Amino acid sequence: MQNGEQIILPIHSFSFDGAGVGAANDKVIHVFGALPGETVEVEIIGRKKGERIGKLLRIVEPSPHRQAPREDHYLSCSAWQVLTYDQELFWKKKLAQELFAGIGIELPNLDITTDGVTEGYRNKMEFTLANVGGKISGAFHARHTRKLLPAPRCMLAQKEINDALEHIVSFLNTHKVPPSGAKSLILRANRAGEVLVGLFVQDEAVAVPPVKELLGSIIKGVSVFYSPPEAPASRPEGLLVHAGEEKIYEQILGKAFPMTILSYFQINPPVFELALSRMREFVGQGDRVLDFFSGVGVIGLSLADKVKSLTAVELDDASFALLQEGIGDANAVHLSDRKARELIDGTHVLIMDPPRAGVHPKVIGRILEVLPPKILYLSCNPATQAHDIALLKEKYRITHAELFNFFPRTPHIESLFVLERV
Numbered sequence: 001m002q003n004g005e006q007i008i009l010p011i012h013s014f015s016f017d018g019a020g021v022g023a024a025n026d027k028v029i030h031v032f033g034a035l036p037g038e039t040v041e042v043e044i045i046g047r048k049k050g051e052r053i054g055k056l057l058r059i060v061e062p063s064p065h066r067q068a069p070r071e072d073h074y075l076s077c078s079a080w081q082v083l084t085y086d087q088e089l090f091w092k093k094k095l096a097q098e099l100f101a102g103i104g105i106e107l108p109n110l111d112i113t114t115d116g117v118t119e120g121y122r123n124k125m126e127f128t129l130a131n132v133g134g135k136i137s138g139a140f141h142a143r144h145t146r147k148l149l150p151a152p153r154c155m156l157a158q159k160e161i162n163d164a165l166e167h168i169v170s171f172l173n174t175h176k177v178p179p180s181g182a183k184s185l186i187l188r189a190n191r192a193g194e195v196l197v198g199l200f201v202q203d204e205a206v207a208v209p210p211v212k213e214l215l216g217s218i219i220k221g222v223s224v225f226y227s228p229p230e231a232p233a234s235r236p237e238g239l240l241v242h243a244g245e246e247k248i249y250e251q252i253l254g255k256a257f258p259m260t261i262l263s264y265f266q267i268n269p270p271v272f273e274l275a276l277s278r279m280r281e282f283v284g285q286g287d288r289v290l291d292f293f294s295g296v297g298v299i300g301l302s303l304a305d306k307v308k309s310l311t312a313v314e315l316d317d318a319s320f321a322l323l324q325e326g327i328g329d330a331n332a333v334h335l336s337d338r339k340a341r342e343l344i345d346g347t348h349v350l351i352m353d354p355p356r357a358g359v360h361p362k363v364i365g366r367i368l369e370v371l372p373p374k375i376l377y378l379s380c381n382p383a384t385q386a387h388d389i390a391l392l393k394e395k396y397r398i399t400h401a402e403l404f405n406f407f408p409r410t411p412h413i414e415s416l417f418v419l420e421r422v
Contacts, residue, residue: 001027001052005044008060011036014091016099016383018079018411022054029054032079032143035063036091045144053144070119073149076140078156078409085118089405092413096382096403103390107401112413113274114405119155121268121408123250124188126234127151127165129172131179136172138165138185156409160218161187164195171214181206184233188261190250191269197222198261200236202229212243221245223261236262247322252276253302258325263318264295268406275404275416276302279376282400282418283307283349290348290372292337292363296322297330299351299378304330311348313340341366349374358384364391371395375419380406382415389417397422 001007001024011020011034020034031054034040039061042054059066065087074081080088093112100107130139130148139148152169153162164187172182186198195218201208204226211222221244225236249256250265253273259265266272280303283289287307291300294312296319304310310330314320320334333340337352338360344350350372352359358381367375368391375396379385389398400418407413 001025001044003044003046006057007042007044007054009034009040009042009054011038011040014095014411016095016411027052031056032075033082034059035066035083037063038066055144070155071151073140073142073151073154075143076149077151077154079143080411081155081409085408088408089114092403092405092411095411096413096415099382099386100389100401103386103393105386105389105393105398110401110403112403112405113271113278114408115270115274117270118408120158121270122154122156122161123158123190123269124186124265124267125154125157125161125165127154127185127187128233129169129179129182129184134179136169136177136179136182138169157187158189160189160193160195164189164197164219167219168197168199168214171209175209177206177209178203183227183229186234186261188248188259188265190248190259192248192251193218194220194248196220196245196248196259196261198234198236199224200227200234201225201240202227204238204240208241211241215244219244220248221261252298255301255326257296257298257301258322259296260318260322263322264316266298266406271404271406271414272298275378275406275414278400278402278416279303279351279378280306282374282376287349287374288347289351290343291351292340293352293354294323294332295319295353297326297332299353300330301326301328303351304328307349311343313337313343336360337363344370344372346370346372348372349376351376351378353378354384356381356384359388364388367392368395371421373421375417377417377419379415379417380412382413385415385417389419392419395422396420 009022019030029052033056041058046053069081127138181203183200183202189195224241226238247258288309291312294314300312313333315336396419404414
């Protein structure tokens with residue numbers, strides 16, 4: 001099966017990353033935008049890990065669960081826009097169950113928790129800045145290509161982020177900033193409607209306009225960074241200009257937590273609060289808690305009033321500085337999870353919210369050596385979480401498993417597992 005070949009393909013399921021899956025000529029083919037139960041026409045455009053990648057050309061027989069996309073760029077930001085919401089929840093639960101069944105863990109009663117909001121929930125967006133007709137426009141990369149698709153707004157973004165994007169693009173074009181010099185934007189908002197802006201330029205000689213003019217009722221701070229053109233989007237290698245506030249605050253379960261343009265923060269605070277409320281059910285007054293991958297400390301500090309002591313561990317410099325701001329009587333440790341693993345012992349409840357890559361094998365080894373009494377493991381990637389739990393399951397039993405729909409209209413999901421020492 002060669003690139004460029006066009007075939008008619010029945011789709012029977014989803015892959016874990018959200019592509020429709022079919023098979024032809026003994027080859028598995030993944031097609032984003034295709035839904036289970038459909039027959040589609042696809043063009044073979046590549047391969048990945050032995051499987052073929054297909055580009056959707058035409059829907060021959062549509063699924064009854066298909067709906068019209070809201071945006072032309074939907075495959076770049078929210079590939080499940082075309083799937084009804086009830087089926088989104090069905091497939092997220094099914095895929096997670098299949099994933100854990102593959103490591104010998106059956107989850108027949110797995111729940112998925114949602115606040116029902118399917119758009120306008122993201123408090124952070126990253127847009128590429130593209131040349132459209134000689135002017136700058138917000139854009140996303142088309143899936144599987146380097147082509148840029150104009151995206152003047154995105155339905156996933158909080159309203160203030162979309163409003164700020166329009167204002168910034170108009171500002172850059174009014175000041176005749178050359179499209180070749182502008183690279184990307186990061187926009188971050190809180191639920192009070194305040195926005196921080198990170199503008200990335202790929203030409204250090206570009207004339208940066210007076211960004212102070214952008215400040216107002218919505219935009220509270222603007223930072224302009226140099227990012228070399230060969231680097232991945234939005235990698236800062238020098239602050240060129242700053243105006244306004246450096247941070248804004250988000251209220252989470254009644255506590256104010258700081259955010260900067262470069263620090264980590266969960267992108268869906270209302271659903272995050274649902275997960276935090278659930279986690280509070282699994283700690284008590286006598287618990288000593290060790291919070292790995294702490295970020296600015298939202299999880300640990302949201303539990304601190306219920307526990308005896310808290311130690312928060314974070315590596316990232318920007319996040320650690322913000323963690324120190326709110327840590328109070330708790331302890332903050334500026335180390336990687338791997339270097340801080342000696343803090344794990346048989347007396348502390350361990351909280352882990354790792355990046356998508358999961359937990360370092362040396363940390364898993366330390367856990368199995370000293371056996372903390374309880375682990376609360378929140379993950380944005382159930383695949384790596386399942387891998388880690390497979391290593392722990394001989395010494396731990398699952399006492400709670402729950403999905404949280406942090407990322408509606410996309411295939412992504414957050415999962416919480418509570419493990420207790422057997």
